[in-house]
Amino acid sequence: MRTAPEYLESLRERDLRLFVDGERVADPVDHPRVRPAVQAVAATYALAFHPEHRALARAQSALIDGEVNRFTHLFTEPDDLVKKIALQRILGRLTGTCFQRCVGMDGVNATFLATHGRAGKGGDGHARFVAWLSEVQRNDDMLNGAMTDPKGDRSKRPTEQPDAYLRVVERRPDGLVIRGAKVHQTGAANSHHILVMPGQALREGEEDFAIVCALPVDAPGVTMVLGRQPSDLRRGGPDAGNARFGGQECAVLFDDVFVPTERVFVDGDLEACATLVDAFSSFHRASYGGCKPGNLDVLIGAADLITREHGVRRARHVRDKLVEMTHLTETIHAIGLAASERSARHPSGVHQVDKVLANVCKHQVTRLPYEIVRLAEDLAGGAMSTIPSLADRDHPELGAQLAPVFGSDARARALRLLESMTYGAGSVPFRIECMHGAGSPEAQRIVLEREVDWDAKVARARVLAGLDDDGELSLD
Numbered sequence: 001m002r003t004a005p006e007y008l009e010s011l012r013e014r015d016l017r018l019f020v021d022g023e024r025v026a027d028p029v030d031h032p033r034v035r036p037a038v039q040a041v042a043a044t045y046a047l048a049f050h051p052e053h054r055a056l057a058r059a060q061s062a063l064i065d066g067e068v069n070r071f072t073h074l075f076t077e078p079d080d081l082v083k084k085i086a087l088q089r090i091l092g093r094l095t096g097t098c099f100q101r102c103v104g105m106d107g108v109n110a111t112f113l114a115t116h117g118r119a120g121k122g123g124d125g126h127a128r129f130v131a132w133l134s135e136v137q138r139n140d141d142m143l144n145g146a147m148t149d150p151k152g153d154r155s156k157r158p159t160e161q162p163d164a165y166l167r168v169v170e171r172r173p174d175g176l177v178i179r180g181a182k183v184h185q186t187g188a189a190n191s192h193h194i195l196v197m198p199g200q201a202l203r204e205g206e207e208d209f210a211i212v213c214a215l216p217v218d219a220p221g222v223t224m225v226l227g228r229q230p231s232d233l234r235r236g237g238p239d240a241g242n243a244r245f246g247g248q249e250c251a252v253l254f255d256d257v258f259v260p261t262e263r264v265f266v267d268g269d270l271e272a273c274a275t276l277v278d279a280f281s282s283f284h285r286a287s288y289g290g291c292k293p294g295n296l297d298v299l300i301g302a303a304d305l306i307t308r309e310h311g312v313r314r315a316r317h318v319r320d321k322l323v324e325m326t327h328l329t330e331t332i333h334a335i336g337l338a339a340s341e342r343s344a345r346h347p348s349g350v351h352q353v354d355k356v357l358a359n360v361c362k363h364q365v366t367r368l369p370y371e372i373v374r375l376a377e378d379l380a381g382g383a384m385s386t387i388p389s390l391a392d393r394d395h396p397e398l399g400a401q402l403a404p405v406f407g408s409d410a411r412a413r414a415l416r417l418l419e420s421m422t423y424g425a426g427s428v429p430f431r432i433e434c435m436h437g438a439g440s441p442e443a444q445r446i447v448l449e450r451e452v453d454w455d456a457k458v459a460r461a462r463v464l465a466g467l468d469d470d471g472e473l474s475l476d
């Protein structure tokens with residue numbers, strides 16, 4: 001397993017083609033706009049050596065018959081899913097942001113079960129995937145799980161607008177050539193490999209879009225462009241808010257990239273792709289019941305700290321609001337845990353979360369954090385977005401005069417942290433991601449409508465309304 005410093009060093013060995021604000025960046029690791037996100041990923045490596053959390057952050061892999069970082073692990077034991085949520089809560093609290101490594105973790109599990117038993121349809125993609133994943137586990141690599149296509153006009157199918165989707169443009173005897181883009185790519189520039197997956201179920205005739213494969217992030221033809229975040233120029237400065245960590249999304253461009261056959265896991269198998277998308281979305285929607293409550297712990301802590309500095313912590317309404325914020329946070333966490341606890345074993349050996357509960361979990365995440373943020377803003381007061389730069393405190397003439405404006409160092413910094421998480425750079429991996437990450441709200445409602453057994457509910461209502469006999473419960 002890699003340590004955090006070893007992970008950082010390994011990133012320097014890549015020849016990544018990354019652009020930030022129109023300029024190619026020579027060394028992404030130290031770039032002020034990239035570094036906080038790299039550090040958040042590094043936390044996933046550090047935890048495997050943490051005195052308190054190392055046991056949770058590690059797992060025993062049957063693939064390589066050895067210990068691996070949990071972020072590369074298959075959910076082969078029933079409690080692996082619950083441990084995942086517990087680990088995500090810890091990391092969410094320690095970093096206050098998205099630590100970016102779960103897309104790869106959920107992605108390898110979805111790919112493993114979707115390719116299982118599909119040999120014969122395009123060769124043994126499952127065996128090739130297992131060989132690749134074994135290497136990922138041995139090296140303890142970070143993956144960019146590449147799912148979301150630009151999609152363009154949502155009323156059109158991929159074949160009607162191929163440029164809006166990643167697809168195969170050439171099949172050679174030794175591999176494939178892919179072209180297109182993946183967008184909103186979490187942690188892409190901090191990764192070693194890209195795991196390409198389809199972003200939606202596909203129909204007959206769309207086989208060129210039904211591709212699952214892996215490639216190095218610096219494969220010829222791959223370009224990454226860093227996404228902007230509000231106030232991201234504050235990164236590394238006194239007003240950053242989160243002094244250590246940040247999230248990251250990139251647009252990843254594929255300009256006729258060659259992928260050798262041994263790295264192609266699915267090619268044109270529509271059924272495998274549908275299984276993969278379905279499994280991934282459930283895994284990742286439950287994941288939000290881990291990371292987001294961890295982030296919310298930080299938000300609640302910042303709001304609490306400000307009320308202490310304001311001398312109002314004991315006021316009835318303040319305590320009430322902090323309790324409400326906690327109650328909503330734990331509601332999300334409870335659903336994520338329940339979805340993971342109520343798991344079922346897939347024939348491949350990987351355990352799957354409860355689909356309905358996973359979707360309910362993510363659906364609550366599109367709502368409850370907004371109320372929690374509202375309460376945090378209420379408690380913080382307007383100063384969270386009106387105080388001057390913390391750099392002004394050091395000004396030889398202004399500093400002393402401004403002291404009452406800033407209040408204590410704790411107040412000033414907590415206000416900036418809250419501002420960052422709610423409206424600044426930290427709001428992208430926290431608030432915006434709560435809405436759209438792992439699928440926008442409507443995606444969860446579609447699954448819920450499809451999965452619920454409406455007729456069973458009607459049947460029971462008919463019995464208790466006296467319309468039908470009770471064949472289910474006898475009191476005799």
Ligand code: SF4
Nearest residue numbers: 098099100102287291
């Ligand atoms: Fe992990 Fe949460 Fe980030 Fe997804 S949003 S990668 S679950 S931290």
Ligand code: FE
Nearest residue numbers: 186433437438
């Ligand atoms: Fe996410």
